[in-house]
Amino acid sequence: MIAVLCLTLPLLAGAASPGEPGAWTAREAEHLLNRAGFGARPAEIAYAVRRGREAFVQELLDGYPEDVESFFFDPPTPPKEQYTDGMSEERKREIRVQFKRDDRDELGHFASWWIGQMLDGPYPLRERMTLFWHGYFTSSYREVKLGGAMIRQNELFRAHALGSFRELLDEVIRDPAMVLYLDNDKNRKGNPNENLARELMELFTLGEGHYTEEDVKEAARALTGFTARYDSGVTFRPGRHDNGRKVVLGVSGRLDGDDLLDILLDQEQCPRWLAGRLLRYFEGREPSAQRLDAYASLLREADYEVRPFLEHLFSDPEFYSDEIVGRRIASPLDYLIGSSRRLGVQPPPRLVWLAAGQLGERLFDPPNVKGWEGGPAWITTSSMLQRGNLAGMLLGVVRLEDVVRPEPPVEDADPDGEMSMTAAEADTDPARMKKKDLGADMFDMRRMLSEFYWPGIHLTARLQRADVRGDAAIVDFLCDELLAVEVSDAGRAALAEFLVAERADLGLDDDELLGAGPEAEHVLRRLAHVILSLPEAQLL
Amino acid sequence: MNRFPHIDRRELLRAGAAFAGWCALPAGALASPILGDDRHSLLILQLEGGNDGLDTVIPYGDDAYHAARPTLARAREDVLALDDYRGLHPELTRLRDEYEAGRLAIVEGVGYPDPIRSHFRSMDVWHAADRRGRQLPEGWVGRLCAARFADRTDPELVVHVGNEVPYSLHSATHPPTSFVRSRSYRWAGDSREVRAYEEAAPAPQAERSTEAAGDGTDPLDLVRRALADGQASSDAIRRATAAYETPVAYPAGPFGEALREVAGIANGDVGSRIFSVTLSGFDTHTDEDQRRRSLLRVLDEGLGAFLEDQRRTAVGRELVVMAFSEFGRRLVENGARGTDHGTAAPMLVAGAAVQGGLYGEHPSLTELEDQELRFTVDFRSVYATLVADWFGADAKRVLGAEYPRLPLV
Numbered sequence: 033m034i035a036v037l038c039l040t041l042p043l044l045a046g047a048a049s050p051g052e053p054g055a056w057t058a059r060e061a062e063h064l065l066n067r068a069g070f071g072a073r074p075a076e077i078a079y080a081v082r083r084g085r086e087a088f089v090q091e092l093l094d095g096y097p098e099d100v101e102s103f104f105f106d107p108p109t110p111p112k113e114q115y116t117d118g119m120s121e122e123r124k125r126e127i128r129v130q131f132k133r134d135d136r137d138e139l140g141h142f143a144s145w146w147i148g149q150m151l152d153g154p155y156p157l158r159e160r161m162t163l164f165w166h167g168y169f170t171s172s173y174r175e176v177k178l179g180g181a182m183i184r185q186n187e188l189f190r191a192h193a194l195g196s197f198r199e200l201l202d203e204v205i206r207d208p209a210m211v212l213y214l215d216n217d218k219n220r221k222g223n224p225n226e227n228l229a230r231e232l233m234e235l236f237t238l239g240e241g242h243y244t245e246e247d248v249k250e251a252a253r254a255l256t257g258f259t260a261r262y263d264s265g266v267t268f269r270p271g272r273h274d275n276g277r278k279v280v281l282g283v284s285g286r287l288d289g290d291d292l293l294d295i296l297l298d299q300e301q302c303p304r305w306l307a308g309r310l311l312r313y314f315e316g317r318e319p320s321a322q323r324l325d326a327y328a329s330l331l332r333e334a335d336y337e338v339r340p341f342l343e344h345l346f347s348d349p350e351f352y353s354d355e356i357v358g359r360r361i362a363s364p365l366d367y368l369i370g371s372s373r374r375l376g377v378q379p380p381p382r383l384v385w386l387a388a389g390q391l392g393e394r395l396f397d398p399p400n401v402k403g404w405e406g407g408p409a410w411i412t413t414s415s416m417l418q419r420g421n422l423a424g425m426l427l428g429v430v431r432l433e434d435v436v437r438p439e440p441p442v443e444d445a446d447p448d449g450e451m452s453m454t455a456a457e458a459d460t461d462p463a464r465m466k467k468k469d470l471g472a473d474m475f476d477m478r479r480m481l482s483e484f485y486w487p488g489i490h491l492t493a494r495l496q497r498a499d500v501r502g503d504a505a506i507v508d509f510l511c512d513e514l515l516a517v518e519v520s521d522a523g524r525a526a527l528a529e530f531l532v533a534e535r536a537d538l539g540l541d542d543d544e545l546l547g548a549g550p551e552a553e554h555v556l557r558r559l560a561h562v563i564l565s566l567p568e569a570q571l572l
Numbered sequence: 573m574n575r576f577p578h579i580d581r582r583e584l585l586r587a588g589a590a591f592a593g594w595c596a597l598p599a600g601a602l603a604s605p606i607l608g609d610d611r612h613s614l615l616i617l618q619l620e621g622g623n624d625g626l627d628t629v630i631p632y633g634d635d636a637y638h639a640a641r642p643t644l645a646r647a648r649e650d651v652l653a654l655d656d657y658r659g660l661h662p663e664l665t666r667l668r669d670e671y672e673a674g675r676l677a678i679v680e681g682v683g684y685p686d687p688i689r690s691h692f693r694s695m696d697v698w699h700a701a702d703r704r705g706r707q708l709p710e711g712w713v714g715r716l717c718a719a720r721f722a723d724r725t726d727p728e729l730v731v732h733v734g735n736e737v738p739y740s741l742h743s744a745t746h747p748p749t750s751f752v753r754s755r756s757y758r759w760a761g762d763s764r765e766v767r768a769y770e771e772a773a774p775a776p777q778a779e780r781s782t783e784a785a786g787d788g789t790d791p792l793d794l795v796r797r798a799l800a801d802g803q804a805s806s807d808a809i810r811r812a813t814a815a816y817e818t819p820v821a822y823p824a825g826p827f828g829e830a831l832r833e834v835a836g837i838a839n840g841d842v843g844s845r846i847f848s849v850t851l852s853g854f855d856t857h858t859d860e861d862q863r864r865r866s867l868l869r870v871l872d873e874g875l876g877a878f879l880e881d882q883r884r885t886a887v888g889r890e891l892v893v894m895a896f897s898e899f900g901r902r903l904v905e906n907g908a909r910g911t912d913h914g915t916a917a918p919m920l921v922a923g924a925a926v927q928g929g930l931y932g933e934h935p936s937l938t939e940l941e942d943q944e945l946r947f948t949v950d951f952r953s954v955y956a957t958l959v960a961d962w963f964g965a966d967a968k969r970v971l972g973a974e975y976p977r978l979p980l981v
Binding site: 407411522526 | 690705749750751753755756758760761762767772773792798801802805826907
């Protein structure tokens with residue numbers, strides 16, 4: 033540990049530069065809460081500033097795990113245990129179909145539970161790291177087809193979220209969902225399957241270019257017999273294991289899976305790989321070679337413990353530099369959960385799960401073995417528009433039917449080319465949109481929105497409490513509360529113009545808006561909708 | 573070649589409208605400078621779940637077919653016979669008419685070496701046009717766009733109508749515009765909100781790059797660009813689909829609606845050249861006959877209407893449809909009056925510009941490989957034909973290797 037101290041002291045020495053030790057700004061505190069948690073409420077920022085950085089980072093790392101209500105997993109009985117002698121094939125098929133439905137529903141409940149933890153749980157950093165591992169060690173329900181196995185894997189990530197990468201890796205190669213996802217149940221002596229061996233090197237420990245095809249073949253032999261069934265608990269079948277000599281990355285012997293992990297973890301490249309992935313995730317950009325070296329050393333010296341790595345990162349002045357703060361593209365969950373927290377609304381977790389899925393981040397369904405690409409890959413033409421629409425729904429100023437509305441007749445298009453809403457469109461009868469018209473997810477989302485959600489915020493009162501008056505001040509206040517990135521002066525001016533025009537309609541003077549009751553609230557929510565649709569709202 | 577490489581869509585529309593008003597040019601005089609030399613376009617139709625090739629182009633004249641499928645096999649009088657050996661599924665009456673008229677090409681026995689039976693991974697092979705699937709950074713259509721449409725920077729070039737964008741369209745330089753219904757491809761706000769939104773979120777200053785966005789790109793600029801593209805294409809696409817009028821009746825339901833969206837955009841001078849639509853439900857492990865009858869009716873009615881519609885217009889006559897599935901199904905039926913994941917299956921290529929007829933070779937039902945049909949045509953031969961002969965691009969560059977082409981177009 034002496035080596036760690038020698039390494040970290042010079043880095044830490046610069047950390048306390050702004051004034052006394054532990055002092056930090058609201059902007060820095062907000063940044064930490066955005067990246068290490070899921071967005072900051074104003075009161076949380078104030079608390080973090082009061083507490084001081086050092087103490088607050090410790091609180092964040094510790095969390096309040098004893099306050100987390102665990103998920104109760106009620107496993108459906110496997111079909112084979114339900115079969116009886118002489119049961120018809122028809123009946124057996126019904127049992128299988130019912131099992132599949134129950135198993136999938138259980139995973140849906142778990143997704144809601146998890147998103148609930150992100151929205152309002154007592155240990156946000158652990159959920160953030162669980163999400164990181166879910167994208168790092170991907171498995172997909174689409175392939176695994178066992179919700180129970182996906183839940184178990186997620187609990188594994190949670191248990192090791194800030195712990196030892198060495199231990200986590202050790203568990204992952206025996207994890208039923210991973211074994212199924214990467215076909216290691218088919219990896220046996222004499223008939224090896226390279227899938228797990230390859231991803232272990234390419235995605236989990238080293239990265240491409242740091243091993244040969246021959247290493248993959250040999251590693252696959254070392255992993256023969258490592259299987260996992262989530263119902264029986266069997267993790268190794270000696271009869272399937274290839275006991276012969278292998279050579280992996282220059283090390284030879286009668287290697288098995290545990291030997292293989294030791295070899296991989298001993299590589300200079302391994303801590304560099306993991307440090308790079310962690311830095312890119314939390315900082316949103318490629319680290320410099322020097323920075324990567326420093327953090328790789330830290331990880332190696334700490335024997336792959338993740339907590340000291342994070343503690344160091346969250347205390348590192350460079351983490352709070354202008355090149356990093358507000359320059360990461362928010363993932364759909366970052367956007368939806370962060371917006372909800374900043375607004376103070378409490379959407380049903382299932383709604384957030386479905387909405388994030390519409391935007392490309394559906395938990396338990398990563399796009400491929402590499403997980404979510406993140407960054408610019410979140411941006412598509414429709415996802416940018418839909419993010420704004422979803423913010424409008426959270427604010428209660430956009431209905432799903434406003435987005436999914438039929439086109440007006442051609443002659444209603446304005447001559448200048450803009451489509452404007454017509455009376456006929458506004459009258460769209462929601463009851464006419466059936467499941468087959470909306471699609472299952474949208475249909476479910478509409479149900480969530482109409483039956484289980486109302487915004488439950490009072491922006492007018494919030495502004496009055498803060499004693500904010502006048503168009504410009506209202507715009508400044510809401511931009512500051514709702515966004516992590518500053519809006520340009522021109523942008524603020526355009527938003528203030530919106531208030532001017534709205535006030536003119538209502539016949540109110542500059543400082544009279546907040547006294548206008550429900551009409552004022554409606555104006556403010558529409559303004560918030562525009563703010564959350566801006567490019568600046570997509571960054572944190 | 574595109575003579576107006578950096579035209580902003582809105583400016584073009586505004587300029588076009590003003591110009592047309594001033595000079596009173598005949599309609600069509602301003603037709604799409606964006607489109608360049610030709611208007612060749614492609615609709616990729618993805619039949620998801622593994623379409624039973626032997627129940628699409630049915631080898632009713634083969635004894636081995638009847639032996640392998642005691643409950644599912646169709647007799648001669650039940651198929652739409654094309655010759656003494658094969659016939660189309662009884663629901664495919666419109667496609668039979670297209671075939672008779674010489675506008676439908678059937679490529680038989682399409683597959684690839686060492687076939688994968690997983691839906692997901694086999695689909696990846698088709699999307700990447702490569703065994704490595706998603707390990708490749710772009711799909712084959714993305715690579716086609718980089719080769720053929722390097723000068724196109726507008727967002728409407730590639731349009732996917734549906735939920736999940738296929739990996740084939742994945743591209744760093746030509747990301748697709750995608751939506752489920754054009755009517756919901758919008759930012760929902762009243763006109764005053766829209767004005768505030770547009771003024772507060774100005775389009776980025778920098779030119780839209782045709783290079784992949786690297787680490788040096790300002791993330792705020794990236795988002796601004798996508799939002800501006802979204803707003804711009806949203807207007808153009810909704811305008812095109814809302815304005816589209818056709819005497820052809822498309823069938824009700826998501827598939828027919830998606831095809832009608834494609835027709836509207838293709839004929840609406842939006843500049844789109846590649847379209848993508850998915851029809852799913854082909855994973856017929858059980859009660860196949862009943863399920864396939866309704867599914868193929870949907871396919872036949874939708875595609876039949878679409879092809880009829882495209883024949884009416886100059887743009888439509890230069891649109892080719894290519895239909896594929898991730899694999900066919902097994903020769904031998906299973907115990908549940910269905911079939912399990914198999915290998916080779918026919919691909920369909922249709923349109924006014926297509927040289928109809930039979931291509932490739934029907935896979936033998938007796939000389940099998942691992943008890944399954946042996947493919948006779950690599951699917952990349954069909955891709956190579958479209959890349960080189962339809963779009964005039966370098967097929968080797970796009971597909972990574974040379975594949976024999978077929979005289980389809």
